[in-house]
Amino acid sequence: MDGPIWKALADETRRSILDALVDGPKATGDLVELFPHLGRTTVMMHLDILTEAKLVLVKREGRMRWNHLNAMPIQLIYDRWVNWQVRDATTLASGLKSFVEKNNSPRTHKRKKAG
Amino acid sequence: MDGPIWKALADETRRSILDALVDGPKATGDLVELFPHLGRTTVMMHLDILTEAKLVLVKREGRMRWNHLNAMPIQLIYDRWVNWQVRDATTLASGLKSFVEKNNSPRTHKRKKAG
DNA sequence: CACATATGTCATAAAAAACTGACATATACA
DNA sequence: TGTATATGTCAGTTTTTTATGACATATGTG
Incomplete structure (x- = not known):
């Protein structure tokens, strides 16, 4: 039931993403720049996992995707x-x-x- | 730093093991009986992961290994x-x-x- | 000692997760 | 319309985790 939350929090990169979102929402591209050792596709995959766990909420504005932390x-x-x-x-x-x-x-x- | 804790908690079986230990310490064999769909080796592996995360503390008495919850x-x-x-x-x-x-x-x- | 029991170790297989490049779509703006 | 930008999708490889059988050790008991 709460499995997805634990799985989402198990990964170091995803915990870092959440930390980065504490200061406020960020666009996907902004987050990608925070992880130079990872490709954009990878960061997006992590965002999907966080979104499925409802730890991240997504708001669209034009072509921008704003990722919000949800505690x-x-x-x-x-x-x-x-x-x-x-x-x-x-x-x-x-x-x-x-x-x-x-x-x-x-x-x-x-x-x-x-x- | 706290990575092992998150990893340890990510698995459903391991969270169940911790739940089983809330009532008090259990021997490894006792825990194995709680998971009929898993082999003894598998349960021991989970116990090792929990022990490395210091969520489980081990006390030996003769040939018995008592697994204690550590919150x-x-x-x-x-x-x-x-x-x-x-x-x-x-x-x-x-x-x-x-x-x-x-x-x-x-x-x-x-x-x-x-x- | 002989034997049962409880746990420890190892090699390996199966499953899941992480990661990526190539290509697709969708928006902004000249 | 043409082009740059930001995000979305897919197919595939690599890495990590989970699971197990076979065998080893260590303790209790007759």
């Missing part, structure tokens, strides 16, 4: 997080807290490093 | 979100709000549906 969907994530916090407080009180303090780098088995 | 990293995401909210309030006041209300389904160009 509302993050509310959903926030709600989920609040639930965790409340229940986690209980978990901490019941013994996990001391474990966390004593056992900071548990180091499980190895995983191949990405790249 | 702390979400605080980082929360902080980022709060900043957005504050600045978004400004954005809304300066005209985006009426746009959002009038223009609910902007519908950009088509993207192939996943699957």
Whole structure:
């Protein structure tokens, strides 16, 4: 249900795009210039993904496409997080807290490093 | 920097694992039983990703591995979100709000549906 | 020790996501 | 109309992620 939001936020480039939109709406071309290492098609694909997640709202003016930030969907994530916090407080009180303090780098088995 | 957290949360199975751990720590085998459509190796891979993101903390007892939820990293995401909210309030006041209300389904160009 | 159990590691296959070039459309403006 | 500009679409490759089977280690118990 909220899957698309998480997927949208999982990519570093897309999070950067959202950051760039915090100061106000930007045209697609303006955004493309912010990512010199990426092609225009790529940036547009990221914008589509953000738009499907409703994190970006699009307004057209002539041949310009203005991309607006929409922070509302993050509310959903926030709600989920609040639930965790409340229940986690209980978990901490019941013994996990001391474990966390004593056992900071548990180091499980190895995983191949990405790249 | 907080990339691993977002990546970890992007997957539905991993979010379910975190939900399952809210009630308290679980052994790896217990978690495997919660996902009958997945193999043990797969669940362990997800646990590794969650552990690297520090969303899950591991405690060993004999041959048992107890996986604990750790909600702390979400605080980082929360902080980022709060900043957005504050600045978004400004954005809304300066005209985006009426746009959002009038223009609910902007519908950009088509993207192939996943699957 | 012999055996069951729980977890750890590795190589590989399948699926999904990221990225791109080439071409298409649509608007502005002389 | 002709041309420049900004965005839209498509087909394809590359990279990353997800998933799994086969085998290894490590612990508990008779």
